[in-house]
Amino acid sequence: MPSDDVAGGKAEHVSSFASVRGFLGTRRGKMVTAITISVVVVLAAIGATYGGKGGGAGADGKVDIRSLEPFNGSDDGGFNLADGQATLFSDFYIVPIPEEIGEIVIILVNAASLEVTWQDEPDMTRLMITWENQPDTVRAMLADHEGTFDEADEKANPMAGEGRIALRWDGGDTYIGSAWARISESEWGGVDGWDYVDLKGGTVVWKDAIDAMVMLVQSGDFTNQRIPYVFADDGNVVEATYTLAGYSFTIPPPG
Numbered sequence: 001m002p003s004d005d006v007a008g009g010k011a012e013h014v015s016s017f018a019s020v021r022g023f024l025g026t027r028r029g030k031m032v033t034a035i036t037i038s039v040v041v042v043l044a045a046i047g048a049t050y051g052g053k054g055g056g057a058g059a060d061g062k063v064d065i066r067s068l069e070p071f072n073g074s075d076d077g078g079f080n081l082a083d084g085q086a087t088l089f090s091d092f093y094i095v096p097i098p099e100e101i102g103e104i105v106i107i108l109v110n111a112a113s114l115e116v117t118w119q120d121e122p123d124m125t126r127l128m129i130t131w132e133n134q135p136d137t138v139r140a141m142l143a144d145h146e147g148t149f150d151e152a153d154e155k156a157n158p159m160a161g162e163g164r165i166a167l168r169w170d171g172g173d174t175y176i177g178s179a180w181a182r183i184s185e186s187e188w189g190g191v192d193g194w195d196y197v198d199l200k201g202g203t204v205v206w207k208d209a210i211d212a213m214v215m216l217v218q219s220g221d222f223t224n225q226r227i228p229y230v231f232a233d234d235g236n237v238v239e240a241t242y243t244l245a246g247y248s249f250t251i252p253p254p255g
Contacts, residue, residue, distance in 0.1 A: 065108055065175065065201040068247035071096055076241035079214065082234060086215035089114075089242040091178075098182035102253030106193050107178045108204060109246035110171035114142045114212045117164050118238045120157045126231065131224050135159060136236050137217040142167040144176050146208045154217065167212075173202040175246060176210055196251055212242045 073094035079087045095107045121133050135156035143150040149169045157163030179193030193206055219233040 062198045062200040063249065065199055065204075065247055068108070068249045070245070071107075071248050072243070072245045074241060074243040076239070078237050078239050080235060080237050081214075081216035083216060083218050085235075086213050087238075087240070089212040089240070091210045091244055094242070094244055095178075096248045096250070097180055097188060098250070100253050101182050101184060104179060104181045104191060104196055104251040106197055106249040106251070107180070107246065108175040108199075108202075108248070109177075109210060109244050110173070110175045110202070111243075111245040112142055112169045112210050112212075113241075113243045114140055114151075114165075114167040114214070115241045115243075116140045116166075116214050116238060117162060117240075118157060118236055119162050120160055120236065121233065122160050129224055129227065131231055133160060133233065136163065136219045136233070138163055138165060138238055139213075139215045139217050140165045140167055140240075141213040142169060142210070144205070144208050144210045146205055148174065148176065148205050148208065175202050175204045176208045177204040177206045178209060179206075197249060210244065212240075214238055214240045 073096075075089055075094050081087065091109065095109070096105050098105045116138060118136060118138055120136050123130055123132050125131070135158065137154065137156045139152070139154040141150075141152040143152075148171070151167040151169060153165050153167060155163055155165055177193050179191045179196065180188050181191045183189050190207070193204075216236060216238060219236050
């Protein structure tokens with residue numbers, strides 16, 4: 001039976017690959033509470049200040065991305081998946097987030113990776129007969145919401161061996177940009193980052209997000225070539241590490 005205790009509660013299970021795209025498109029709206037008009041007015045007042053933590057404006061009034069505070073965040077875990085079950089990672093849980101009410105954090109990601117491994121079970125002996133465990137097939141996906149990149153791969157492990165998938169995106173001077181405001185002790189909201197800082201040194205795809213998905217497509221059963229019977233393999237544990245890197249910029253609360 002698959003476990004729901006995944007990545008400390010950060011990753012989320014999805015029942016089938018067909019539902020992944022729809023889930024990625026709507027899930028971030030469930031994370032935050034809508035910002036009211038009064039909060040928007042308060043945040044607009046913050047936008048006059050560019051000299052936040054991790055960087056400052058130059059003579060041209062623009063902030064050089066490479067002068068900002070670098071960050072590197074990751075999430076990982078082992079996931080007990082059944083056939084057709086997937087685990088999703090979201091960048092929201094591993095990028096810097098505002099700590100104080102009224103604070104805004106600008107996040108610029110230009111590198112992402114997803115490392116996936118799984119170890120298939122060995123052959124077994126039952127009824128004095130050796131049954132070969134057929135390979136397990138795993139699919140992985142790493143993509144942003146706006147179509148800047150979309151990496152995917154599907155592999156089966158060698159017989160009784162370890163399977164491995166590695167996905168990477170190196171954006172160079174292209175950045176996936178987002179901005180988050182702390183609204184209350186327990187609420188965050190997305191804001192328009194370009195309203196609060198004028199950047200140079202790269203191209204920013206604003207209001208974007210990056211997600212990663214790992215799915216056990218099919219776990220191979222235990223078979224014997226001479227006997228028309230199989231012992232079902234009902235799943236496997238898949239290990240995954242999701243990593244993001246880039247720069248961040250913090251605008252303090254007014255006052």
